Amino acid sequence: MELFVQSVISGVLLGGLYAAIGVGLSLVFGIMGLTNIAHGSLMILASFFVMILSQGIMGSVIPALLATLVIMAIIGAVMQGALINRVLDKGAEPALLVTFGFAIIIQNVLQLIFGADYKSIKNPLASVNVIDTKWAIVSGEYLVNFLVSVAVLLALHFLIRRTKLGRSIRAAASNVIAAELMGVNTKRTYIYAMCIALITGSVGGMLVGRTFGFYSYSGMSYLIIAFGVVVIGGMGSILGTLLGGVILGVSQLLGAYFFGPGVQVLVGYLTLLVILTLRPRGLLSNMTRK
Amino acid sequence: MDEGVLMTVENLNAGYGDFRALYDISMRFPKGLIVSIIGSNGAGKTTLLNAIMGVNKPVSGKVTFEGEDITGVRTSSIVAKGVTMSPEGSHVFEDMSVHENLLMGAYLTRSKEKLGRMLERSYELFPALKEKSGQLADFLSGGQRQMLAIARALMSDPKLLICDELSLGLAPVVVNDIYNRILDVNGDGVTVILVEQEVQRSLSFSDYSYVLVKGRVVMEGVANELSEKEVKDAYFGINKYA
Numbered sequence: 001m002e003l004f005v006q007s008v009i010s011g012v013l014l015g016g017l018y019a020a021i022g023v024g025l026s027l028v029f030g031i032m033g034l035t036n037i038a039h040g041s042l043m044i045l046a047s048f049f050v051m052i053l054s055q056g057i058m059g060s061v062i063p064a065l066l067a068t069l070v071i072m073a074i075i076g077a078v079m080q081g082a083l084i085n086r087v088l089d090k091g092a093e094p095a096l097l098v099t100f101g102f103a104i105i106i107q108n109v110l111q112l113i114f115g116a117d118y119k120s121i122k123n124p125l126a127s128v129n130v131i132d133t134k135w136a137i138v139s140g141e142y143l144v145n146f147l148v149s150v151a152v153l154l155a156l157h158f159l160i161r162r163t164k165l166g167r168s169i170r171a172a173a174s175n176v177i178a179a180e181l182m183g184v185n186t187k188r189t190y191i192y193a194m195c196i197a198l199i200t201g202s203v204g205g206m207l208v209g210r211t212f213g214f215y216s217y218s219g220m221s222y223l224i225i226a227f228g229v230v231v232i233g234g235m236g237s238i239l240g241t242l243l244g245g246v247i248l249g250v251s252q253l254l255g256a257y258f259f260g261p262g263v264q265v266l267v268g269y270l271t272l273l274v275i276l277t278l279r280p281r282g283l284l285s286n287m288t289r290k
Numbered sequence: 291m292d293e294g295v296l297m298t299v300e301n302l303n304a305g306y307g308d309f310r311a312l313y314d315i316s317m318r319f320p321k322g323l324i325v326s327i328i329g330s331n332g333a334g335k336t337t338l339l340n341a342i343m344g345v346n347k348p349v350s351g352k353v354t355f356e357g358e359d360i361t362g363v364r365t366s367s368i369v370a371k372g373v374t375m376s377p378e379g380s381h382v383f384e385d386m387s388v389h390e391n392l393l394m395g396a397y398l399t400r401s402k403e404k405l406g407r408m409l410e411r412s413y414e415l416f417p418a419l420k421e422k423s424g425q426l427a428d429f430l431s432g433g434q435r436q437m438l439a440i441a442r443a444l445m446s447d448p449k450l451l452i453c454d455e456l457s458l459g460l461a462p463v464v465v466n467d468i469y470n471r472i473l474d475v476n477g478d479g480v481t482v483i484l485v486e487q488e489v490q491r492s493l494s495f496s497d498y499s500y501v502l503v504k505g506r507v508v509m510e511g512v513a514n515e516l517s518e519k520e521v522k523d524a525y526f527g528i529n530k531y532a
Contacts, residue, residue, distance in 0.1 A: 164393075164397075167386070167390060167393065167394060168394070168397060170383070170385065170386065171383055171386070171394050171397075174383050174384065174385050174386075175381050175383060177345065177365075177377065177381060178377065178381040178382070178383060179394075180345075180364075180365035180366050180369075181343070181365060181369060181374070181375050181377060181381075181443070182366075182369065182394045182395055182397045182398075182442070182446070183366045183369040183370055183397045183398040183446060184366055184394075184397055185364065185366040185367075186366075
């Protein structure tokens, strides 16, 4: 029983992190109908930046993360402005292929520079337990992952729902022609959206880098997690993303509890399959594209 | 530049791929007037508006606004110059509240004070919207959507308002009400282009009219001097227009 409670708690905490990983993918799809295949690889690229900068000139993780967010926002702006925006009018496939190409380039460049070894970002919290009772142990690391992720989701929710930029993003998502008629340059809005998505992904990359470690090809496995989260929660919904993350996290760890750690990923995706069968659009999907 | 003319369309040819939709269209929209463009389905009205608003690039010809060539300029930039459109089928943002839709209309307005004034004017013009201000636009009736689309377009404080098929799918009483509001707006100094299928109402609510048939201007004139019968003949391509 203790282990069951522990699994649920760890699953929820892990799910928060999953949501931070997935929300950028959800945002980009909700706004421009683009499945960003490079989402995971860009996330891992951010992990590498945080690692290098925190070891080198920056000295610690926080300033390294801030610098990384700026770098990733610039990368997002260039990728969207110079490449994806040019092909977005030509249907779904060309833009998809651009992001696929981006993913391959990032993976190979990272492998060229850093090799195929596992890396990690130094983490002083790794062995600190903030809660340590008979029922459950909560490590400081997982708790920080969860809280930071939820903070990212809340900030994003506020940005999308309560600011003028957010309103223009929602307008572009729901009706491109009408948004342009309001004076919104939708192509520029897409650039902002991609920057925001990569910023959330980079925070996810930093957390993942501290907790699990990463190597040049880790991006694809996180892309799959992001897909799972977004498909369960519903594309374009921030609350849905959090729900999707928690469901995926809890079902994985309960799968491990009932059937052993070897099948936890399988159980996670079986849950995905069941939800997809019952609710093909995901549990909460509000930013529907027309 | 001709003083007193706000927008011109000169020898415009447009189409999609190999398909030609507009042939050599020339039109003038004088400041302060209501000009109607009348045509049936497939006459090329939407293609013309798309070319004017920069949605599609014309094959040849040009569009000017206040003497400046705006052909092929990005829609959002044309809006910034003072042209606004209430699109066919209203295209309100359904997942936003009425209030948020209006705020979107004033997207390019930076002054808070002006924004407040424009909001007040919108609700004055269409009191029905004020009651629904907090509701999602998705829950509005067809007439209210059309009102919202017009109010939203006016939020940018435009010099020129283009209305595409205001009357589509609405009850005559509602349409008359909306048309009277357009007259009010015009009274405040906004130049209006009405694009319509309906001959009679278009003639009675406008100062000058163009009749568009199969991509060509077949008739134009001061609205109350055009005979409704002649316009209808042209519209349906019968009698001497066959």
